[in-house]
Amino acid sequence: MDKAQLLIASNRGPVSFVHRQDGSLEHRRGGGGLVAGMSSVATESDALWVCAALSDADREAAAAAPDGRIDHTGHAPEGMRVRMLDIPADTFASAYTSVANSTLWFVQHMLYDVPNKPAFGSGFRADWERYREYNTAFCEALLHGAAGDARVAVQDYHLSLVPWMLRQRRPDLRITHFSHTPWAPPEYFRLLPTDVARELLEGMLGADHLGFHSPRWADAFLDCCAAFLNVAVDTAARTVEFGGRVITVGVHPLGADPGDLRERAAAADVTERRETLRRRVGDRRTIVRVDRTELSKNIVRGFAAYRELLTTRPEWRGAVTHLAFVYPSRGDVPEYREYTETVRSMAKEINDEFATAEWTPLVLEMDDDFPRSLAAYRMADALLVNPVRDGMNLVAKEGVTVSDDGCALVLSTEAGAADELGADALLVNPFDVTETANALHAALSMPRQERAARCGRLAEAAAAAPPQRWFTEQLRALR
Numbered sequence: 001m002d003k004a005q006l007l008i009a010s011n012r013g014p015v016s017f018v019h020r021q022d023g024s025l026e027h028r029r030g031g032g033g034l035v036a037g038m039s040s041v042a043t044e045s046d047a048l049w050v051c052a053a054l055s056d057a058d059r060e061a062a063a064a065a066p067d068g069r070i071d072h073t074g075h076a077p078e079g080m081r082v083r084m085l086d087i088p089a090d091t092f093a094s095a096y097t098s099v100a101n102s103t104l105w106f107v108q109h110m111l112y113d114v115p116n117k118p119a120f121g122s123g124f125r126a127d128w129e130r131y132r133e134y135n136t137a138f139c140e141a142l143l144h145g146a147a148g149d150a151r152v153a154v155q156d157y158h159l160s161l162v163p164w165m166l167r168q169r170r171p172d173l174r175i176t177h178f179s180h181t182p183w184a185p186p187e188y189f190r191l192l193p194t195d196v197a198r199e200l201l202e203g204m205l206g207a208d209h210l211g212f213h214s215p216r217w218a219d220a221f222l223d224c225c226a227a228f229l230n231v232a233v234d235t236a237a238r239t240v241e242f243g244g245r246v247i248t249v250g251v252h253p254l255g256a257d258p259g260d261l262r263e264r265a266a267a268a269d270v271t272e273r274r275e276t277l278r279r280r281v282g283d284r285r286t287i288v289r290v291d292r293t294e295l296s297k298n299i300v301r302g303f304a305a306y307r308e309l310l311t312t313r314p315e316w317r318g319a320v321t322h323l324a325f326v327y328p329s330r331g332d333v334p335e336y337r338e339y340t341e342t343v344r345s346m347a348k349e350i351n352d353e354f355a356t357a358e359w360t361p362l363v364l365e366m367d368d369d370f371p372r373s374l375a376a377y378r379m380a381d382a383l384l385v386n387p388v389r390d391g392m393n394l395v396a397k398e399g400v401t402v403s404d405d406g407c408a409l410v411l412s413t414e415a416g417a418a419d420e421l422g423a424d425a426l427l428v429n430p431f432d433v434t435e436t437a438n439a440l441h442a443a444l445s446m447p448r449q450e451r452a453a454r455c456g457r458l459a460e461a462a463a464a465a466p467p468q469r470w471f472t473e474q475l476r477a478l479r
């Protein structure tokens with residue numbers, strides 16, 4: 001196989017496959033802004049993206065192209081090779097569901113119901129061993145594909161151990177690791193077994209450069225290094241001295257891609273959905289939210305705030321509709337299934353309490369329809385983004401970018417996006433339901449001109465570091 005100068009590693013790749021009815025394979029876009037970011041860099045050097053095969057169709061596509069030359073036209077940069085790893089099912093379940101999603105995600109977002117969880121017994125140790133194996137599989141594939149002095153960009157908490165594994169075998173490689181999540185302060189990070197906490201930090205410190213979306217998360221990471229490892233941490237310079245090397249820690253907030261988003265939002269399928277939604281809500285004001293049914297997104301308190309708005313300010317009854325487009329994710333984790341049910345039943349309670357023959361106060365849709373989300377962003381009077389903790393939150397940035405007439409943004413202080421959007425958003429403590437209800441009222445009551453002016457400035461701030469620039473900046477930190 002040709003060796004690559006630039007490699008990316010992430011659990012979810014830029015492309016995924018499904019079987020058509022006739023059994024043939026159809027490719028679809030994988031996840032996220034990273035894909036867009038790659039399009040500029042991939043052209044300057046030979047690039048390889050290593051990810052996990054997440055379905056039988058992915059495995060079939062991967063087996064048919066062991067050199068990584070699978071068909072991903074329109075989803076990944078032209079010429080880039082994509083290598084999908086066939087990870088054994090039990091290894092994947094332990095590494096992805098038990099360690100990454102049920103442990104590391106819970107720690108970094110501080111989601112545990114602490115009187116009861118976590119409790120790390122022998123089952124966890126077995127899962128952790130599999131997490132090592134899963135990271136090893138990525139390491140081997142990267143070693144196999146990397147040219148001398150290649151740059152390797154490792155993504156997220158699924159692959160925390162990869163940088164150190166690579167470093168031990170190939171000191172010539174130049175490695176970045178980016179955390180898309182928040183980072184927990186040492187007092188919370190210490191919930192992890194101490195040996196695991198150390199292994200995780202040391203694993204990441206195998207990189208030359210570590211990236212985070214917000215200074216808050218970068219500083220929390222440095223505090224954890226100081227608390228758990230015997231290393232020299234310079235908090236002012238954001239560096240860690242470890243294993244005879246100086247590792248730099250950088251803040252790289254990912255922004256929206258305005259050109260791409262606005263073009264997509266102007267397409268016929270979006271406009272058609274906008275018209276359907278408009279017919280559905282009539283001339284009422286709209287509060288929009290778009291999320292996965294994800295514990296950190298705080299959908300339940302968001303609904304509680306809407307209920308409080310309707311209770312304490314009856315003038316909004318019949319005059320506003322809440323469009324909540326939230327779709328189930330991570331169904332393998334029991335807490336997520338329960339949360340999805342709570343969201344569903346709470347929406348029903350609100351409608352049972354306030355609905356009239358002419359008015360549905362809360363429209364809940366639980367399928368993932370991106371064009372419909374764009375349509376909702378375009379027409380929103382208020383956009384509600386109230387996570388309890390979030391690495392960045394791109395909904396906030398995308399929503400203000402495609403708004404037709406300017407929407408008011410109600411935004412949690414605990415989202416990384418609040419660093420850049422705080423000046424013109426209505427910031428709320430995500431745990432304070434009354435403050436959120438008041439912010440919704442302020443958003444709906446805001447004079448149109450002020451709303452449009454704020455939204456314009458928000459869109460500008462959201463576009464400060466579009467994906468291409470975000471990615472190139474990290475690579476530059478390697479030079």
Ligand SMILES: O=P(O)(O)OC[C@H]1O[C@@H](O)[C@H](O)[C@@H](O)[C@@H]1O
Nearest residue numbers: 012031156179180181329330391
């Ligand atoms: O496991 P999934 O559903 O692909 O989600 C993973 C991604 O979920 C996103 O919401 C996070 O911002 C990323 O940090 C993470 O990598």
